[in-house]
Amino acid sequence: xxxxxxxxxxxxxxxxxxxxxxxxxxxxxxxxxxxxxxxxxxxxxxxxxxxxxxxxxxxxxxxxxxxxxxxxxxxxxxxxxxxxxxxxxxxxxxxxxxxxxxxxxxxxxxxxxxxxxxxxxxxxxxxxxxxxxxxxxxxxxxxxxxxxxxxxxxxxxxxxxxxxxxxxxxxxxxxxxxxxxxxxxxxxxxxxxxxxxxxxxxxxxxxxxxxxxxxxxxxxxxxxxxxxxxxxxxxxxxxxxxxxxxxxxxxxxxxxxxxxxxxxxxxxxxxxxxxxxxxxxxxxxxxxxxxxx
Amino acid sequence: xxxxxxxxxxxxxxxxxxxxxxxxxxxxxxxxxxxxxxxxxxxxxxxxxxxxxxxxxxxxxxxxxxxxxxxxxxxxxxxxxxxxxxxxxxxxxxxxxxxxxxxxxxxxxxxxxxxxxxxxxxxxxxxxxxxxxxxxxxxxxxxxxxxxxxxxxxxxxxxxxxxxxxxxxxxxxxxxxxxxxxxxxxxxxxxxxxxxxxxxxxxxxxxxxxxxxxxxxxxxxxxxxxxxxxxxxx
Ligand SMILES: Nc1ncnc2c1ncn2[C@@H]1O[C@H](COP(=O)(O)OP(=O)(O)OP(=O)(O)O)[C@@H](O)[C@H]1O
Ligand SMILES: [Mg+2]
Numbered sequence: 001x002x003x004x005x006x007x008x009x010x011x012x013x014x015x016x017x018x019x020x021x022x023x024x025x026x027x028x029x030x031x032x033x034x035x036x037x038x039x040x041x042x043x044x045x046x047x048x049x050x051x052x053x054x055x056x057x058x059x060x061x062x063x064x065x066x067x068x069x070x071x072x073x074x075x076x077x078x079x080x081x082x083x084x085x086x087x088x089x090x091x092x093x094x095x096x097x098x099x100x101x102x103x104x105x106x107x108x109x110x111x112x113x114x115x116x117x118x119x120x121x122x123x124x125x126x127x128x129x130x131x132x133x134x135x136x137x138x139x140x141x142x143x144x145x146x147x148x149x150x151x152x153x154x155x156x157x158x159x160x161x162x163x164x165x166x167x168x169x170x171x172x173x174x175x176x177x178x179x180x181x182x183x184x185x186x187x188x189x190x191x192x193x194x195x196x197x198x199x200x201x202x203x204x205x206x207x208x209x210x211x212x213x214x215x216x217x218x219x220x221x222x223x224x225x226x227x228x229x230x231x232x233x234x235x236x237x238x239x240x241x242x243x244x245x246x247x248x249x250x251x252x253x254x255x256x257x258x259x260x261x262x263x264x265x266x267x268x269x270x271x272x273x274x275x276x277x278x279x280x281x282x283x284x285x286x287x288x289x290x291x292x293x
Numbered sequence: 294x295x296x297x298x299x300x301x302x303x304x305x306x307x308x309x310x311x312x313x314x315x316x317x318x319x320x321x322x323x324x325x326x327x328x329x330x331x332x333x334x335x336x337x338x339x340x341x342x343x344x345x346x347x348x349x350x351x352x353x354x355x356x357x358x359x360x361x362x363x364x365x366x367x368x369x370x371x372x373x374x375x376x377x378x379x380x381x382x383x384x385x386x387x388x389x390x391x392x393x394x395x396x397x398x399x400x401x402x403x404x405x406x407x408x409x410x411x412x413x414x415x416x417x418x419x420x421x422x423x424x425x426x427x428x429x430x431x432x433x434x435x436x437x438x439x440x441x442x443x444x445x446x447x448x449x450x451x452x453x454x455x456x457x458x459x460x461x462x463x464x465x466x467x468x469x470x471x472x473x474x475x476x477x478x479x480x481x482x483x484x485x486x487x488x489x490x491x492x493x494x495x496x497x498x499x500x501x502x503x504x505x506x507x508x509x510x511x512x513x514x515x516x517x518x519x520x521x522x523x524x525x526x527x
Contacts, residue, residue: 164391164395167384167388167391167392168392168395170381170383170384170388171381171384171392174381174382174383174384175379175381175382177343177375177379178375178379178380178381179381179392180341180342180343180363180364181341181343181363181367181372181373181375181379181441182367182392182393182395182396182440182444183364183367183368183395183396183444184364184392184395185362185364
C-alpha cells in the first residue's frame with residue numbers, strides 16, 4: 001500500500017506534465033482539426049528558454065517558467081501563421097506533413113544552434129528537498145510540478161469557461177462559420193489558441209527540466225507522443241479529456257516502472273494508443289460520432 | 294440601405310449566382326423566395342462576407358462590402374440568422390446570446406438587449422443555463438434569432454427561419470419578424486414558405502438558378518400567376 005501510494009505521488013506529477021502538453025494538442029485539434037506534431041518540440045524549446053533564463057538572466061524558476069511561456073506563445077503564433085495558415089483549406093495530410101516537418105525543423109535547428117549534447121538544469125535553481133510524510137517521501141519538485149500544473153489548468157479552465165476570448169475559442173471550434181457571423185475573427189482566435197497551447201507546453205518543458213534535470217534537443221519527442229496518446233485517450237478535442245488522459249498516462253507509466261519493468265513503460269504507453277483506437281477511437285469522453293479521430 | 298449589384302458567385306466550377314442584383318430599403322422587410330438550390334443561402338452568405346463574389350458589388354449604406362472581412366461586416370450592422378439555426382450546441386443559451394454581442398463592449402447596453410431577448414422569448418430565459426443542443430427546434434430558432442439581435446443589427450438577414458417548424462410556431466416566428474421590423478430593424482428574409490413571407494414583406498424577389506426572375510411589391514407578387522403556380526401551390 002505504501003509502495004502504491006508512493007507510485008501514485010510520482011505518477012501524479014508526471015501526469016500533470018503530460019496533461020499540460022496534452023491540452024495544447026487537444027485545443028489545436030479542437031479548433032483546426034490538426035494534430036500539431038511540433039507541439040512536443042515547443043515544449044523542448046520552452047525547456048531551453050527556461051534553462052537560459054536561469055543560467056544567463058539569473059532568474060528564479062517561476063520567472064523562468066513565465067519567460068518560457070511568453071517566448072513559446074509567440075513561437076506558436078508565428079508557426080501557425082507561417083506554416084499552418086496557408087494550408088488551412090488544403091488537405092489534412094498536407095498540414096500533417098507540415099507539422100512533422102516543423103517538428104524536425106525545431107529539433108535540428110536546436111541541435112545546430114546549441115549542439116546535440118544535453119544540458120543540465122542548474123541544481124541551484126531548484127534545491128531538492130525531501131519531505132517524509134507517513135512513510136512516503138515526497139520531493140519538493142514533485143509538489144512544485146503538481147501545484148503549478150494544476151494552477152495553470154485552473155487558469156485555463158477559467159479562460160475557456162468565463163472569458164469572452166475563451167467562449168469565442170469554443171464557438172470557433174464548434175461552428176466556424178456561425179462564429180464568423182458573430183463577428184469573431186477566426187484567425188485571431190486560432191492564434192490565441194496556439195499561444196495558449198504553446199505556453200502550457202513551455203511550462204511543461206521547464207517542469208521536465210526541473211524534474212529530470214537534463215534537457216536535450218530531442219527531449220520533446222517521447223513526452224510529446226505520450227501526451228498525444230493522453231489527448232486521444234481522453235477524446236481528442238476535449239479539454240477535460242486531455243487533463244484526465246494526462247494523469248492516466250502518468251500514473252500508468254510510473255506503475256509500470258514501479259511494479260513491472262521500466263523498459264516497458266513506453267511500450268505500454270503506445271499499447272494504450274492502439275487499444276483505444278481499436279476499442280473506442282473517440283476516447284474516454286468522446287461521443288461516438290465516428291468522425292473525431 | 295443595401296444594394297447588391299450584379300454579383301457572380303462560384304463554388305469551384307458551379308456558377309451559383311449569375312449577375313444577381315437586389316435592393317433593400319431602410320426600414321422595410323424584403324423577401325427573397327425560391328426553390329431548393331436556387332441560390333438564396335448563397336446570396337445571404339455573400340452579403341455577410343462568408344462567400345466572395347468574383348464580380349459585382351454589394352453596397353451597405355454606401356460602403357462596399359465585397360472586400361471587407363466578415364467580422365467587420367457584422368460590426369457595420371449586418372447580422373444573420375443562418376440556415377439551420379447553427380446555434381453553438383455545446384454552449385449554454387446564455388453563452389450563445391453573449392456570442393451574439395461579441396463585438397460590443399458596453400455592458401449595460403448588452404444587458405438591456407439580453408433582457409429584451411428574454412422578454413421576447415421567455416422560454417429562453419427559463420433555459421438560459423441549458424446547453425443549446427438540448428433545446429427543441431423551435432427554441433433553437435428563437436435562440437438563433439435572439440443571438441442575431443444581440444448584435445443590435447440595422448439589417449437582419451434571415452435564412453429560412455420557419456424551416457422545420459410546426460405551423461403554429463411558424464405563425465409565431467413571422468409575428469416576431471414583423472415585430473422586430475416594427476422596432477426599426479430592416480429585414481432581408483429568405484423563405485421557401487412564400488405565402489407567409491409575401492404576406493409580411495414589403496418588397497419581394499424571386500430567385501431561380503442564381504438569377505432574379507421576378508421582383509416587385511410583395512402584394513403584387515402574391516397576385517402574380519407565375520408566383521401562384523410555382524410557389525403558392527396553385
Ligand atoms: N458548398 C457548396 N459547394 C458546391 N456547391 C454548392 C455549395 N453550396 C451550395 N452549392 C450549390 O449552389 C447552388 C445554390 O445553393 P444555395 O444553398 O444558395 O441554395 P438555396 O436557395 O439556399 O437552397 P435551399 O432552399 O435548399 O436552402 C445549389 O445548386 C447548390 O448545390
Ligand atoms: Mg438555403
